[in-house]
Amino acid sequence: MSTERPVAADVRAALLDPLRMTSEQTSQLQGEACARCGRMDGLSPGGYAYTSSGKGGRLAHPVRVCRDHRSTGGTQ
Numbered sequence: 001m002s003t004e005r006p007v008a009a010d011v012r013a014a015l016l017d018p019l020r021m022t023s024e025q026t027s028q029l030q031g032e033a034c035a036r037c038g039r040m041d042g043l044s045p046g047g048y049a050y051t052s053s054g055k056g057g058r059l060a061h062p063v064r065v066c067r068d069h070r071s072t073g074g075t076q
């Protein structure tokens with residue numbers, strides 16, 4: 001029943017390694033695609049995703065979500 005693509009994961013759910021991100025995750029991190037499902041239309045601000053800084057810290061990146069995931073909040 002689900003129409004979501006199985007390859008997409010919520011980029012807000014995990015600390016991302018910037019050296020191991022897929023091109024889709026990169027698009028999500030840059031706000032070009034929904035942080036949850038990877039759609040690229042109807043986007044609005046959807047919180048933050050984090051990448052490892054390489055020194056034990058992490059960097060926050062503002063991400064966007066599509067209209068289907070705008071109301072879900074968090075990473076649910």
Ligand SMILES: [Zn+2]
Pocket residue numbers: 034035036037038039065066067068069
């Ligand atoms: Zn979405």
